[in-house]
Amino acid sequence: MLGVALLMSAAVAHAHNAICSCFDNGDDTITCEGGFSDGATAAGVPLRVFDPSGKVLVEGAIGKDGTFKFARPKGPFRVEMNAGEGHVVKIDGRDIEK
Amino acid sequence: MLPLLLGIVLCSTAQAHFQLLYTPQAALGESAALPLALVFSHPFDNGFTMDMGRPEAFYVVHQRGEGEPKTTDLMEYLQPIEWKGVDSKAAAWLANPPRSVTRSLGDYTFVLKPAPYYEAQEDKYIQQITRTMVNIGGIPGGWDQPMGLPVEIVPLDKPYANWVGGVFRAVVMANGKPVPHAEVEVEYLNHEPQIDVRRFDPQGKVTAPQGSFVTLSIRADAQGQVMIGLPRAGWWGLCALDLDDGLKHQGKELSLDAVLWVQATDMVK
Secondary structure (H helix, E strand, C coil), X not given: CCCEEEEXXXXXXXXXXXXXXXEECCCCEXXXXXXXXXXCCXXXXXXXXXXXXXXXXXXXXXXXXXXXXXXXXXXXXEEEEECCCCCEEEEEHHHCCC | CHHHHHHHHHHHHHCCCEEEEECCCXXXXXXXXXXXEXXXXXXXXXXXXXXXXXXXXXXXXXXXXXXXXXEEECHHHEEEEEEECCCCEEEEEEECCCHHHHCXXXXXXXXXXXXXXXXXXXXXXEEEEEEEEEEECCCCCCCCCCCCCCXXXXXXXXXXXEECCCEXXXXXXXXXXXXXCCEEEXXXXXXXXXHHHCEECCCCCXXXXXXXXXXXXXXXXXXXEEEEECCCCEEEEEEECCCCCCCEECCEEEEEEEEEEEEEECCCC
């Protein structure tokens, strides 16, 4: 999936998907963008970065501009944007490109 | 004699000029560097490709969801090339902006204002302000908003998300207002552009049974709205003609047209 993930939120009442995409800024930081397929803002949607053991490395939320930026962890990691109702968009750190 | 005669008739009357602003795919799952080909041609049969001057403007406007639109100028990426039509070649342009230009999710509206083209047969200039919309990742943004261009075709359906067999609707606008009964031409991009070899595929996908099918001429309704069917996968061009009366360029009449490209996609598993 190369750093983009979408989630069919069939169980959610709204006919839209949660979408998250991350890219490497080239300065040891990563920016993740979040949103919904109807164009609605994902501001405030929680976003967490985990190591392979499940330890939370970074905890934050999508900002008003639709993005969240964090320092690239030293080791392997994954990003999870939790769009609610148990629907979580997951991105493997290895798939995040410049 | 008959085939020759027919050919002459088709070349002089039945084809429409269309500014191409081509990229292979309108809806991408993930961000990628997008190759763009700027060619002035007749998309259905490509009998004659016309020389383009250096564009007056070429840029892309990105918007993700309700975020602020961001404009990136693309003039620095223009490379002059020679493009081969089926039986002619002409000056055209390629652009290969890096992935960073289209790295975010959302709508990307590419806008091209080419240099006016002198059409000797009609002793006038033609300038087609052309828009092609690309979406990355499925988050929309701004596709349905007028951009404030002097002339534009404003979509009522996403130009990048259309099933074959569906319809596409849009409003023809000039100076911010709908144009009642606007004259609109519609053509199918029948010869696929092959950017790597800088030509159109010599093999067309379909054959027109008669000249009227090469360029479909339609009229907008009283509200300036047009609706077209999309019977086949690929790019469809809409061109609203001569939307601003009385314009001149170098002492001659200037037809200021608005072009919008729409991509239809097959329903497959």
